[in-house]
Amino acid sequence: MSIQVENIRKSFGAFTALHDISLDVPTNQLVGLLGPSGSGKTTLLRIIAGLERADGGRVLFNNEDVTHLDARRRRVGFVFQQYALFRHLTVADNIAFGLRLLPRAERPSRGDIRDRVRDLLGLVQLDNLAGRYPAQLSGGQKQRVALARALALKPEVLLLDEPFGALDAKVRKDLRRWLRRLHEQISVTSIFVTHDQEEAMEVSDKVVVMSQGRVEQMGSPLQVYEQPASRFVFDFLGHINSLEGLYDGHNWRSGDAFLRLDTQGACPDGALTLYLRPHEADLAAAPTEAAHLPVRVAGRSVFGGTVTVELEPQGWGGEVLEVELDRVRWDALQPDRQPALYLLPRRLQTVTCDGDLGPQVAPA
Amino acid sequence: MIALLRTRHSVLPGFTLSFSLSVLFICLVILLPLSGLAMHVAGMGWDNYWGVISHPRSLASFKVTVLSAAGASVINAVVGLLLAWVITRYRFPGRRLMDALVDLPFALPTAVAGLTLAALFADNGWLGQWFSIAGVKVSYSWVGIMIAMSFTSLPFVVRTVQPVLEDLTPDVEEAAATLGASPTASFFKVILAQLTPALLTGTGLAFTRSLGEYGAVIFIAGNLPYETEIVSLLVNIRLEEYDFASASALASIILIASLVLLFGIQSIQSRLTRRWRGG
Secondary structure, three states: OOEEEEEEEEEEOOEEEEEEEEEEEOOOOEEEEEOOOOOOHHHHHHHHHOOOOOOEEEEEEOOEEOOOOOHHHHOEEEEOOOOOOOOOOOHHHHHHHHHHHOOOOOOOOHHHHHHHHHHHHHHOOOHHHOOOOHHHOOHHHHHHHHHHHHHOOOOOEEEEEOOOOOOOHHHHHHHHHHHHHHHHHOOOEEEEEEOOHHHHHHHOOEEEEEEOOEEEEEEOHHHHHHOOOOHHHHHHOOOOEEEEEEEOOOEEEEOOEEEEOOOOOOOOOEEEEEEEOOOOEEEEOOOOOOEEOEEEEEEEEEEOOEEEEEEEEOOOOOOOEEEEEEHHHHHHHOHHHOOOEEEEEOOEEEEOOOOOEEEEEOOO | OHHHHOOOOOOOOOHHHHHHHHHHHHHHHHHHHHHHHHHHHHHOOHHHHHHHHOOHHHHHHHHHHHHHHHHHHHHHHHHHHHHHHHHHHOOOOOHHHHHHHOOHHHHOOHHHHHHHHHHHHOOOOOOHHHHHHOOOOOOOOHHHHHHHHHHHHHHHHHHHHHHHHHHOOHHHHHHHHHOOOOHHHHHHHHHHHHHHHHHHHHHHHHHHHHHHOOHHHHHHHOOOOOOOOOHHHHHHHHHHOOOHHHHHHHHHHHHHHHHHHHHHHHHHHHHHHHHHHOO
16 A cells, blocks of 8 residues: 655644655555654654644545544554553453454454464464563563554554664664564555664665654665765764865865865865765875875774774864774774874765755865 | 561661561551450350341441442442543643542541531432432432442542553553544553553442441431441440440451451452563
């Protein structure tokens, strides 16, 4: 089932949560709504579910207007951040809740309900916990029960509100991979809300980046990362280093440091900020003709194959920079024996003085 | 001995002192009078005891007391739930006042409540006149007893249900809605189902309290032997006749009933909620 959101607006008192949002989610896609808290992503999800009324605009399922339908008639599966399980019912009864409420004509027989519950328990890999109460489960198990319960009525739309937000890092990672696989097994159009960039990138077919009640960009994870549509998107997706300095048409300078940049006239002379992603730079024992950025190692953390290095600019700039290097490369550099180190950016994103994104450049 | 009882080291010292004081207080205020009562009863012999409690007048008073208390508890279960619901779920001017007024029956001397109710529900009272037009006699009947009992025990229901109701998060009701539950189904299958233990406890406490209610009831009951005479009153009458043995025998029945009820409520409630809490 496809989902269309047309010109949705929503205010809470004087605060505008959503400004004129339009979205198009094709059938069977898994879309991540990504944004910082207060960006309106949860409100949008709740409006799609019918748990919240929009002030204006329409919601369509398969081109059919459902704007004025109650949540209980929209037949969407909804998974809440805090699980919202019925604590007085066992796992099996929680999952069967919706099935047992169906009108007599549609309600499956007792045996069919039991079979369906067993199938769903198998799907979420909790076969032996049918008789437990929610309080006896771990967070990850609770969330899987919540998911099974949401899927019991075979909804064509599945909405998940920060589904892994309350779980610890390891469980989160397992669960999101599992959600991805699950989504490939069953045919359902899903939208999930998250403030975790990594989660959105890993799980979604498409990412919708939201900020302050507006959609900043919608696209595949790669597209959003490689071709950010706005400064906000660039800023929000992963850590960035911000280098501030002056540009004279050929060189960017800040104190003792300089970079030779050819922006082909795209950047006017004057103040120019450069954004550098941690993995798009190298370190060397000597500067090059195009890049002279002296730095000192202020800290390092080794995790897996990557070394994250904190660098203090020497004689330029201000804040500490963060760079990720391959571990082999880092060891080959022998950083402890070098009297000085130089940062060599491979790719930089220019930010013009009016705050927009300029072209991406490399020192040359 | 005390060292054995101490299961976990606490940052605050003083377990020994506070524990001893608590035990001492419980003995002085609760256990000692109770054993006095038990000794009185034990001294009278089984035949005498049975004679007192199976006397028709005693049986009639048991019946009046238990039936009125049961009626009052049913009223309180419904009204108390409603009050707790309104106080926790809605924001309206005067909500805090309403919340405070719920405790009034606890604070008010029960005799004052009894006098007020008797005046209100007398055949020519503000409310009583309307009831008498409708042909219902409130004062000097078991209906009056029931009203007096429900007045004094209402806070038990409200105050036990209220915290549980405050604990129920709205997302559980929303979850029920997305699963196709109508508001009615949501109320009965989700909210009421989760409130059952608290409601049961509150109603049980209210019932127990009503069994022993004296001050509020005697002014409105009329106190006709065999008809509107409650057990507590009969105990008092026997005491005034210096018949301590009979008074103790009757009192022991109320005491046993209350204890059985309290332990019963406790065990039902803990059985219901233990699994929900993850035991």
